[in-house]
Amino acid sequence: MGDGDSSxxxxxxxxxxxxxxxxxxxxxxxxxxxxxxxxxxxxGHAAGEAALFDVVEGxxxxxxxxxxxxxxxxxxxxxxxEEVEFLMWFNEDLLVRRRDExxxxxxxxxxxxxxxxxRVPERNRTxxxxxxxxxAGNDTLDLVFAFNYGSRWExxxxxxxxxxxxxxxxxxxxxxxxxxxxxxLYIPGMPDxxxxxxxxxxxxxxxxxxxxxxxxxxxxxxxxxxxxxxxxLADAIRHYQQRDRRFGGxxxxxxx
Numbered sequence: 001m002g003d004g005d006s007s008x009x010x011x012x013x014x015x016x017x018x019x020x021x022x023x024x025x026x027x028x029x030x031x032x033x034x035x036x037x038x039x040x041x042x043x044g045h046a047a048g049e050a051a052l053f054d055v056v057e058g059x060x061x062x063x064x065x066x067x068x069x070x071x072x073x074x075x076x077x078x079x080x081x082e083e084v085e086f087l088m089w090f091n092e093d094l095l096v097r098r099r100d101e102x103x104x105x106x107x108x109x110x111x112x113x114x115x116x117x118x119r120v121p122e123r124n125r126t127x128x129x130x131x132x133x134x135x136a137g138n139d140t141l142d143l144v145f146a147f148n149y150g151s152r153w154e155x156x157x158x159x160x161x162x163x164x165x166x167x168x169x170x171x172x173x174x175x176x177x178x179x180x181x182x183x184x185l186y187i188p189g190m191p192d193x194x195x196x197x198x199x200x201x202x203x204x205x206x207x208x209x210x211x212x213x214x215x216x217x218x219x220x221x222x223x224x225x226x227x228x229x230x231x232x233l234a235d236a237i238r239h240y241q242q243r244d245r246r247f248g249g250x251x252x253x254x255x256x
Contacts, residue, residue: 014237018241022190024197027070027225045086071146
């Protein structure tokens with residue numbers, strides 16, 4: 001577990017019937033957390049694992065059904081080669097060590113991203129596939145790892161698939177709608193994101209689940225990811241439940 005208190009969550013002020021169905025997590029601040037302590041950036045990523053595991057447990061405790069974590073973006077390849085190599089190894093190691101624990105918790109592990117990218121080591125792809133197969137029957141929480149993920153590329157790839165279907169005469173151009181595009185994304189059955197949390201205080205989505213987050217509420221707590229825990233997740237839900245979600249409509253009035 002992380003450094004925070006991993007005991008039961010205080011549900012004061014949380015409506016259990018209005019908990020977000022799908023929460024997206026942008027795990028930001030690992031490097032800054034390490035730098036502030038005079039540690040290598042890799043130490044921050046290691047500390048971030050404990051935070052993620054604690055938040056997964058908290059999500060289950062709160063009744064969240066889907067949790068998507070941004071673990072490696074298509075832009076992260078531009079980082080130092082040593083850090084990229086560590087992240088490839090670390091994601092592999094995390095899955096091997098945590099797979100059985102997640103399975104015991106009823107977590108279904110899923111992966112969204114360009115896993116056919118030749119830069120992704122074959123061993124990573126193999127372990128991801130094994131994790132998906134092992135946990136496919138679980139239904140307590142769907143945990144999505146957005147790995148080698150970029151939302152613009154996801155939408156571009158979906159557009160290509162649709163274009164191929166139209167060219168082959170399998171789909172009429174007039175039949176393309178939101179449902180068709182959604183069906184061609186990395187995880188077709190993924191529900192829209194209700195709440196996006198970006199740790200560290202940065203106020204941007206950084207190419208994360210843009211299609212799925214069209215009407216998501218956003219929360220930027222200003223906490224570096226390794227310091228984030230299940231109690232901060234509960235705080236995020238309290239903030240979420242105070243929002244007036246209108247999905248483009250007007251606010252209700254007292255007028256008849």
